[in-house]
Amino acid sequence: MFDNPQGARSLWCDGGMPTHDEPVADTGTAVGRARSRASHSLDSVLAEAVALLDESGVAGLTIRALAARLGGGPASIYWYVSGRDELLDMAADSILARVFASVQDVGGGDPVDDLRTIAVALFDAIVDRPWLGAYALRDTGTQPHSLRLYEKIGEQTMLLELTPTQRFNATSAVVGFVIGVAADMGHELPEEVVSGEVSREKYLDRATEAWRSLDPGEFPFIHHIVEEFAHHSDRAQFCAGLDLLLAGIRMQARA
Amino acid sequence: MFDNPQGARSLWCDGGMPTHDEPVADTGTAVGRARSRASHSLDSVLAEAVALLDESGVAGLTIRALAARLGGGPASIYWYVSGRDELLDMAADSILARVFASVQDVGGGDPVDDLRTIAVALFDAIVDRPWLGAYALRDTGTQPHSLRLYEKIGEQTMLLELTPTQRFNATSAVVGFVIGVAADMGHELPEEVVSGEVSREKYLDRATEAWRSLDPGEFPFIHHIVEEFAHHSDRAQFCAGLDLLLAGIRMQARA
DNA sequence: ACCTGAACACCGTTCAAGT
DNA sequence: ACCTGAACACCGTTCAAGT
Numbered sequence: 001m002f003d004n005p006q007g008a009r010s011l012w013c014d015g016g017m018p019t020h021d022e023p024v025a026d027t028g029t030a031v032g033r034a035r036s037r038a039s040h041s042l043d044s045v046l047a048e049a050v051a052l053l054d055e056s057g058v059a060g061l062t063i064r065a066l067a068a069r070l071g072g073g074p075a076s077i078y079w080y081v082s083g084r085d086e087l088l089d090m091a092a093d094s095i096l097a098r099v100f101a102s103v104q105d106v107g108g109g110d111p112v113d114d115l116r117t118i119a120v121a122l123f124d125a126i127v128d129r130p131w132l133g134a135y136a137l138r139d140t141g142t143q144p145h146s147l148r149l150y151e152k153i154g155e156q157t158m159l160l161e162l163t164p165t166q167r168f169n170a171t172s173a174v175v176g177f178v179i180g181v182a183a184d185m186g187h188e189l190p191e192e193v194v195s196g197e198v199s200r201e202k203y204l205d206r207a208t209e210a211w212r213s214l215d216p217g218e219f220p221f222i223h224h225i226v227e228e229f230a231h232h233s234d235r236a237q238f239c240a241g242l243d244l245l246l247a248g249i250r251m252q253a254r255a
Numbered sequence: 256m257f258d259n260p261q262g263a264r265s266l267w268c269d270g271g272m273p274t275h276d277e278p279v280a281d282t283g284t285a286v287g288r289a290r291s292r293a294s295h296s297l298d299s300v301l302a303e304a305v306a307l308l309d310e311s312g313v314a315g316l317t318i319r320a321l322a323a324r325l326g327g328g329p330a331s332i333y334w335y336v337s338g339r340d341e342l343l344d345m346a347a348d349s350i351l352a353r354v355f356a357s358v359q360d361v362g363g364g365d366p367v368d369d370l371r372t373i374a375v376a377l378f379d380a381i382v383d384r385p386w387l388g389a390y391a392l393r394d395t396g397t398q399p400h401s402l403r404l405y406e407k408i409g410e411q412t413m414l415l416e417l418t419p420t421q422r423f424n425a426t427s428a429v430v431g432f433v434i435g436v437a438a439d440m441g442h443e444l445p446e447e448v449v450s451g452e453v454s455r456e457k458y459l460d461r462a463t464e465a466w467r468s469l470d471p472g473e474f475p476f477i478h479h480i481v482e483e484f485a486h487h488s489d490r491a492q493f494c495a496g497l498d499l500l501l502a503g504i505r506m507q508a509r510a
Numbered sequence: 511a512c513c514t515g516a517a518c519a520c521c522g523t524t525c526a527a528g529t
Numbered sequence: 530a531c532c533t534g535a536a537c538a539c540c541g542t543t544c545a546a547g548t
Contacts (some may be wrong), residue, residue, distance in 0.1 A: 154476030173496025180435010241428025
């Protein structure tokens with residue numbers, strides 16, 4: 001699969017780094033065997049779509065490339081999905097289903113800690129698959145597992161002494177934070193890093209160099225944190241920010 | 256901070272609702288007048304790109320549509336930008352320039368309050384122009400005003416008793432939160448609302464109806480907050496979440 | 511220096527027709 | 530029920546040529 005260049009050197013977020021599951025076994029899309037007629041299934045369409053997204057990002061998922069992979073013509077895809085947008089939504093939801101499954105049993109501990117566990121699981125999934133950032137938890141109507149994940153996060157807030165409005169706001173804040181930061185970190189890398197031809201270290205080095213060359217008078221903050229930037233871990237940074245938000249939620253629950 | 260349990264609108268965030276500026280006057284792209292040769296400028300290219308984005312979103316900004324608007328051929332655009340991606344980045348940055356200008360003089364008050372003022376200004380800009388969500392503060396290398404805005408936010412944290420790492424993390428958390436929540440709220444609307452053919456109220460009503468019909472045993476949280484959802488304001492919700500994050504930052508600065 | 515014309519290599523989507 | 534073939538109406542990008 002693709003390697004995740006940053007190690008799990010987190011103190012606050014101690015979950016293991018995620019790795020891709022293998023795509024669901026394709027159900028009879030025999031590659032190479034010559035057939036007169038291709039035959040897919042929604043599962044194989046989504047699994048192949050996910051594989052394509054993992055390999056070459058959102059731009060790489062074309063109806064035609066997907067069809068070719070499945071051994072059929074472009075039009076065949078439209079039997080399973082209404083169009084490319086729905087395909088993206090459903091592909092994202094198929095991954096969210098796994099995320100949900102992995103946190104289904106979370107609960108019973110400290111509600112804020114459980115909230116963090118769920119948030120981190122979602123973050124890891126998006127970092128692992130940057131394309132998820134733009135499509136995860138987008139439409140609870142079309143994405144059943146977006147809804148379940150939102151519900152799951154919200155349920156933790158119900159164990160805190162908050163008003164319904166406060167719970168609603170806290171839940172949306174956590175979801176927004178996770179998606180936002182993860183998406184940001186995902187597409188911060190300009191495609192040469194994604195494809196693996198430039199290492200993350202080298203990319204950070206170049207950015208660091210550019211920052212160092214800025215006028216210190218005009219950019220005091222940049223200069224103040226350039227060393228932290230040079231050696232930072234996205235995951236640790238996410239966890240630090242999440243903990244700030246969770247601290248605010250905890251404080252509100254105590255007031 | 257949390258003395259208002261209803262999270263009432265505009266007690267914390269009291270800026271006025273934003274409206275579009277008119278696009279910068281086009282510099283000699285004479286519409287209707289018949290000319291043998293079109294003549295643009297980077298400014299007019301970006302202004303027209305922004306107008307196109309405002310009218311019909313990211314998908315609506317095609318090189319060909321932009322060129323037609325400017326009265327020339329598609330190839331002429333490539334004199335000013337290297338491609339569509341750079342066009343999007345620069346168009347976003349041209350708006351971020353205005354955001355930066357509007358908060359340039361913020362400072363001197365309570366650092367956390369100033370942080371909030373800047374964050375809200377950025378949020379408003381993205382809500383006003385949902386396409387910004389995906390392109391704002393994406394590449395500080397290509398987007399000079401992304402960098403300045405990041406610097407401006409970071410400078411406020413320098414007035415707090417934090418370590419450099421904590422300042423770096425707090426700044427990134429605020430930026431991530433704003434972009435994430437704003438982007439989420441922006442593309443939560445499925446294009447029929449954006450175009451204005453379905454009102455936001457009607458859309459919320461339909462979503463609310465769907466949520467009410469869910470099994471209360473399986474979705475206790477959704478049922479718990481469905482009434483708040485039905486009447487919520489995106490902006491108030493954003494402000495409530497931002498205040499949770501800022502409370503966490505303030506708390507860390509006191510520790 | 512800046513734009514045109516025309517082409518290349520793609521796209522998503524539709525739809526009658528096949529099996 | 531599910532897929533094929535072929536078309537339609539687009540795309541971004543390139544490049545020699547013009548002015």
